[in-house]
Amino acid sequence: MDGSGKQRPTMADVAERAGVSRALVSIVFRDQPGASPQTRDRVLRVADEIGYRPDSAARLLARGRSRTLGVMFTVHQPFHADLVEGIYPEAERLGYDVLLSATAQGRGEAKAIEALLGHRCEAVILLGPGAQPKDIDALGHRTVTVSVGRRVPHARVDSVHTAEGKGVRQAMEHLVELGHRRIVHIDGGRGPGSAERRRAYRAAMRRHGLEPELRVIPGDHTEQSGMETGRLLLDERDHGRPLPTAVLAGNDRCAMGLLMTLTQAGVGVPRDLSVVGYDDSHLSHLMPIGLTTVRQDAVLMAEYAVRFAVERLEGTAPEPREAVLDPKLTVRGTSGPPPEGVGGGNR
Amino acid sequence: MDGSGKQRPTMADVAERAGVSRALVSIVFRDQPGASPQTRDRVLRVADEIGYRPDSAARLLARGRSRTLGVMFTVHQPFHADLVEGIYPEAERLGYDVLLSATAQGRGEAKAIEALLGHRCEAVILLGPGAQPKDIDALGHRTVTVSVGRRVPHARVDSVHTAEGKGVRQAMEHLVELGHRRIVHIDGGRGPGSAERRRAYRAAMRRHGLEPELRVIPGDHTEQSGMETGRLLLDERDHGRPLPTAVLAGNDRCAMGLLMTLTQAGVGVPRDLSVVGYDDSHLSHLMPIGLTTVRQDAVLMAEYAVRFAVERLEGTAPEPREAVLDPKLTVRGTSGPPPEGVGGGNR
């Protein structure tokens, strides 16, 4: 009296029970004109009684379109979580369904995308894709594709990202104005936006005549990376090399890792050292004194991504576009003037 | 020359181009006997050439079963990320597809579940469901359901969770053995497992004759909650009430928030205060000295969840079951003896 024996009710069941044709039930469920209010009511009531729910597979098959957007993301990226949260409501508003596919250990981007395509997503939104530009371009030729957080210069894809240079510049101005000179940058490796951030960091250092202090420490967009850098810096300090007075991290996760290591080692933030992150993911609010970070508006980015996809699909905008959002430095508690006397590099 | 005009190739296209029948293509793609190696090769080659990929909607419709497991999770829960990572490989191993549906701001559990059912998931795996037991029971009557991280006593659902009591007991033994007496617990509110953890904390305090020190601070499973508790404790200290010497947090996120607040305020961990978390999510490894926490094996839990669902679906285990995994205290750096002289409550 349960489980596998229980057949899922179909439209035909509803139709029969309500004494109408299948087509009429279809009309009612698609909220289309062509059914009297009474019939509509009766159909809905009967459907509810027998627990009918439209089968999206069949529906999808029947009408040519799936009205589904596929989203590839990484489970462990808080900023992706923020983006996903923004994607749902915008997609719903435009009448699209959302399918998530995560990359994870042992499940690469290719696999995640494959799954989305198999489910007939009309468009694919890639959050911080790490794939080669040529692969992304290939995907873009096969289906409407949006890359979020990463520019893919000559590929046939829409892209939504922030003006990395601008964000880094703001952060650097902020630090320099506070009096910092010994500012290091933790690199984001192949992570989205890293190259631009690195470039902008270098340029800013040069512009302020700080070229001798310029230092890029290799890393990536994980807490792990921030912690390793922290340990590295502490280790160097113990061997006589002074700590930098400020660190521009590759992203918030990296900044978090760094902070944990440093504060646990008794380094005062921002007393002894300032830290600036990048993303303004949920993480940054969570710190007691707040992480100074470059805000990327996740909700806005999500909205652009969804709209780009939908407009391409519906032919409103046949050509791929690029949205470059203005980042905004959000000064919170992890940045302040460099320690007295140190000045930040005047040896 | 792009986009909507480009029709997705179907089996018929492959068949025609390879000079065989549709059925044969179907056979090849389902990896079934009944096609010669040469034909098989040719079909696959042709399919690859024209970029054919089986349409899962149609496939799902045609064979009665979808072989799809739906997973409801919360984007911002790191432990859910760990679970999702474990679910994918196990599902794949058993030949099932995975569909994710996130709860988020403005997208409650009901909506997330609705989406899964609409996509014909045969079973639903709920990660840390917050819904009312009766609603979960109702769902369990409609479809195979597995609750992960939360017991749902009289409901028709499988469940996978850890022996909360045991975990808390271990943590408490550990703290008491170190010499702690003033141990407070931050509650997890309606979060999964909270009630059991709270109960176990109370019992442990009583068993060790620490009833006078017993204190449960309301909270939930977020960093926010940990931070608020931290501020509360610091505030109390400033008004003369001594800090507890140890805190048993509701989960790792909460412990993280607490840690951030305390260490930033100059409280040494574990010098002045010990902190124990719960989950052993990725977070706990990320701290420089490591979070002492009660390990819930995410991978194992994920495997149980998937297997329970599949075995119910395939009739191997018609009745819902419960897996209670043994948690294991993982001692890392945030726990140590209480500060000298304080002893931990001997006023």
Next chain:
DNA sequence: GCGCGCTACTAGCGCGCTCTAGGCGAGTAC
């Protein structure tokens, strides 16, 4: 010659739905 079993393949129905092309009756215009 015949039947037999086996491999390699095909015809065609049906999954649950959407959607086009209508049907039917009542009202309105001439």
Next chain:
DNA sequence: GTACTCGCCTAGAGCGCGCTAGTAGCGCGC
């Protein structure tokens, strides 16, 4: 009266696939 519209409803094709039943061809034994 005929002609037409309009609201409500139905018949039935077909979406891309899986699958059952069946066919063609071939070697084999007698």
